[in-house]
Amino acid sequence: xxxxxxxxxxxxxxxxxxxxxxxxxxxxxxxxxxxxxxxxxxxxxxxxxxxxxxxxxxxxxxxxxxxxxxxxxxxxxxxxxxxxxxxxxxxxxxxxxxxxxxxxxxxxxxxxxxxxxxxxxxxxxxxxxxxxxxxxxxxxxxxxxxxxxxxxxxxxxxxxxxxxxxxxxxxxxxxxxxxxxxxxxxxxxxxxxxxxxxxxxxxxxxxxxxxxxxxxxxxxxxxxxxxxxxxxxxxxxxxxxxxxxxxxxxxxxxxxxxxxxxxxxxxxxxxxxxxxxxxxxxxxxxxxxxxxxxxxxxxxxxxxxxxxxxxxxxxxxxxxxxxxxxxxxxxxxxxxxxxxxxxxxxxxxxxxxxxxxxxxxxxxxxxxxxxxxxxxxxxxxxxxxxxxxxxxxxxxxxxxxxxxxxxxxxxxxxxxxxxxxxxxxxxxxxxxxxxxxxxxxxxxxxxxxxxxxxxxxxxxxxxxxxxxxxxxxxxxxx
Numbered sequence: 001x002x003x004x005x006x007x008x009x010x011x012x013x014x015x016x017x018x019x020x021x022x023x024x025x026x027x028x029x030x031x032x033x034x035x036x037x038x039x040x041x042x043x044x045x046x047x048x049x050x051x052x053x054x055x056x057x058x059x060x061x062x063x064x065x066x067x068x069x070x071x072x073x074x075x076x077x078x079x080x081x082x083x084x085x086x087x088x089x090x091x092x093x094x095x096x097x098x099x100x101x102x103x104x105x106x107x108x109x110x111x112x113x114x115x116x117x118x119x120x121x122x123x124x125x126x127x128x129x130x131x132x133x134x135x136x137x138x139x140x141x142x143x144x145x146x147x148x149x150x151x152x153x154x155x156x157x158x159x160x161x162x163x164x165x166x167x168x169x170x171x172x173x174x175x176x177x178x179x180x181x182x183x184x185x186x187x188x189x190x191x192x193x194x195x196x197x198x199x200x201x202x203x204x205x206x207x208x209x210x211x212x213x214x215x216x217x218x219x220x221x222x223x224x225x226x227x228x229x230x231x232x233x234x235x236x237x238x239x240x241x242x243x244x245x246x247x248x249x250x251x252x253x254x255x256x257x258x259x260x261x262x263x264x265x266x267x268x269x270x271x272x273x274x275x276x277x278x279x280x281x282x283x284x285x286x287x288x289x290x291x292x293x294x295x296x297x298x299x300x301x302x303x304x305x306x307x308x309x310x311x312x313x314x315x316x317x318x319x320x321x322x323x324x325x326x327x328x329x330x331x332x333x334x335x336x337x338x339x340x341x342x343x344x345x346x347x348x349x350x351x352x353x354x355x356x357x358x359x360x361x362x363x364x365x366x367x368x369x370x371x372x373x374x375x376x377x378x379x380x381x382x383x384x385x386x387x388x389x390x391x392x393x394x395x396x397x398x399x400x401x402x403x404x405x406x407x408x409x410x411x412x413x414x415x416x417x418x419x420x421x422x423x424x425x426x427x428x429x430x431x432x433x434x435x436x437x438x439x440x441x442x443x444x445x446x447x448x449x450x451x452x453x454x455x456x457x458x459x460x461x462x463x464x465x466x467x468x469x470x471x472x473x474x475x476x477x478x
Contacts, residue, residue, distance in 0.1 A: 002030045002071070003113060004038035006063060008056055009046025011152045011201055011261075011432070013079060015143075017044045020078070020109040022142030027110045031144065035063055036070040040113050044106075045081035048167060049363035056081045057094070064096035074098045076112050078105070080171045082126060084367070091125045103171055104131035132158065132173035136182060140189070149196045149412070149447030150431060155183055155233065156202035160211060161264075163291075164302045164369040165334065165362065168203055175203070175211045180233050184240045191244040196447060197257040197412060199430070200237070205260055206230055206267040231271040234260070238279040255449055257412070257427060261287045265313060266305045270320075277321035283427040284321045288313070289329040293348045294341035297334050300373055307344070314352050325428035327356040330389060333382020334362045335373035342385050349392055355400055356434045357393045359386045394459045397435075401457040409464070411437050411452045413444045420470070424450070426462070434460070441466030 003024055007017035020042065021031055032038050041063050045056035066072040075097050082090060082100035090100065099112045105127040110116075112127065135141075136157065145151055158173040159166075187198050202208060208230040241256045258281050263272075265288055276282050292298055293307045317324050330345065349357065361382035364371055411424040414436075422439040429435055439452050444466060456463035 001039040001113070002032045002037055003040045003042065004032050004035040004063075005042040005044065006035070006059060007044045007146075008059060009044075009048065009052060009080065011199070012154060012203075013044055013046055014146060015152050015154055015201075016079065016103070016106050018143045018145055019141055020044065020106055021144035023107070023110050024113060025144055026142040027114075029110075029113070035066050035072070038066070039071050040074045040076065041066060041072050042076045042078060042109070042113065045077060045079040047080035047084040047171065049360075050365055051363065053081060053084070060094055060097065064094075067096065074113065074115065076101065076109070078109065079103060083128065083131070083171045084167060086126070086128055097125065100126045100128075102126075102128040102131065104129040104134045104173070107134065130173065131171070132176065136176070136178050140185075145190075145193075145195070147414075147447070148194060150199070151190045151195045151197070152199045152201050153183060153186055153190070154178070154202060155200050155205060155230075156208050156211075159203040160207065161204065162302050162369075164300065164373070165291075165331065167365075167368065170367075172203065175207060177209050177211055177228070180228060180236050183233060184236050187237055188240045188244060191241060191256060194447075196255065196449070197259065198237070198241070199259045199261060200233075201261050204262060204264040204267065206263040206269070206272060208233060210267070229271075231269065231275045234258075234272070234275045234279060234282065238281055241281050255410075256281050258282045259285055259430060261430065263288050265290050265310060266303075268313070270316070273317055273320050277324070283325070284323050285325045285327070285428060285430060286317055286321075287327045287430065291329065291331050292334065292337075292341075292345060294337070294344045297337050297341050300336055300370070301331075301334060302369075307348070310348070311351075325355045326352065327358075327430070327434070328354055329358040329360065331360050331362050332385035332389065333377040333379070335364075335370055335377065336375045337362075337377050337385075346389060346392060349389060350396070353396050353400070354393070355397070355428060356430075357389075357397075358433060359389045359393075361386050398457070398459045401435075401459070401462060404454045404462055405457055406454060408451050408453045409437070409462075411439060411450050411464075413439065413446055413448055413450050416444070416446065422450075422466075424452075436461050438463035439466055440464070441468040442470065443468050 007014055025031055035041055043060050046052040064075055076099045077097045078101040083102035101112055156177045158175045159168045160175045209228045295306050409426045411426055413422050413424045415423040422444050424437050424439055426437055444450050450466050452464040452466055454462050454464040
C-alpha cells in the first residue's frame, strides 16, 4: 500500500516516525510524500501542551478529508495525543480515525496499517500498551531518516522527575537508559550511511544511567554506574566516530559533528562539561532548559535547584569551555509568578547573556499538578512577560552575532531555496530551535560542510560568502 506519514512535535517524536516508516518500508509498503495519493495516512502526534494537542487535532481533521477526496482508506493516529487522552472522548471526537496507537504501541504500526485482527486493542479503536515495556528504537531496527546527513539518537526514554507542569512521565513512562553498546552501534551505523551530524537526545540526557542505581543493591550498582554514565557514553560515541572517519571512503563523511541536547541543571556534572569541552568532534553546545530562576516558582514547578546554583553552573561552563554556546528555555506566567519573580528572571537573562533562548507562556491543563496551584497568572500577563524576555534576548543575540563578523565559519549546508543562496547551520546553531546561516555561493552540496566568511549579522541569523560566490549574481535580499 501507499502510505503517507505526518510527524508532529519534538525530535523524539521524529525518531519514532522514522522507525515506523522503516518498519512499514521493510514490510513492503511504499512511502509517499503526497497525502492525496496515499491509501493509508498516519499522523504521529504531540500532546505535550494544549496548543500541540490543538495542532494535532487540526492536522488529523485536515488529512481525514482525503478519505473522501483522495485514495485514503485508513487513518491511523499515533503518539502522545492518544496516550494522553486514553478514554472514549477521543474516539468520539474523532470518528474519522480507524485506529489510535499510544507511545508504547508504535512498533505495531505495520499491523495497525494493514488492519490486522491480531492486534489486542484496549477498546475497539485504541492500542495502548505500557510505554515502559517498549523496546528501544535503536540499531538494528529499520529506520527511514528524515535527512540523509543529520540524525537524532535517543540515549534514554521516559523521565523519573516530577515537574508539576510536565506530562512526559505519563506519556513516555519512567526513565530507561539504553546501553552504551546499543547507542554506539546505532551511531556507527548512521555514520557509515553518510550521516554527518549525530544529535544525542532524551527527556533529560544528563540523567542518563541514574535509573541503573537501585537502592537495594546500591554498592554494586554504583560500580556499574561508574562505567555506564553520560561522560563515559560521550567518550565512547566520540571514539566510535573517530573510527568511522579513520576508515572512511568517498561515500562517508570527511568530518562529523556530535551534539548533546536536553540536559538538566541539577544533573549536568563537571565531568560531562569537561568531556564536551575536550572531545574534538563534540560541538561545545550546552542546551540547559532552566524554566525559571525564582526560588518560589522553582519550588512550585518541582525543580530541585536555585538561583545561586544556576549562576555558578553557567560560570563554571564558561570557565571550562570559553567558546561554549549556551541555550536555555523559560516559562513565563507559571501559577504564582509575581512581578518580583519575573524581574529576577529578566535580570538573570541579561546577566548570563545566552546565545540562544526560547520562552513559552505557561500552558494549563486539568491533568497537570500545576493546575491545582493557587494564584494563576492571566494569559495576557504571561504573554506580555514572554515578549519582554524575547525583546531583551533579541538585543543580546544581535550583539553576540556581531562578534562573528569577518570570521570564516564551517557551515553544514541544508537547503538551496534560490539560485546563489543556500541555508545552513554552524556548530553553534542546533536544528529547528536556533537561527540559521545564509550562504552566498554556487555548486554547494546539500549535507556537506562549507567554509563561509560572515559578511552580515542579524538578530538571530548570520549571512556570509563561500569562495564560489559571484558578486555579479543578482540575489534576493534576506
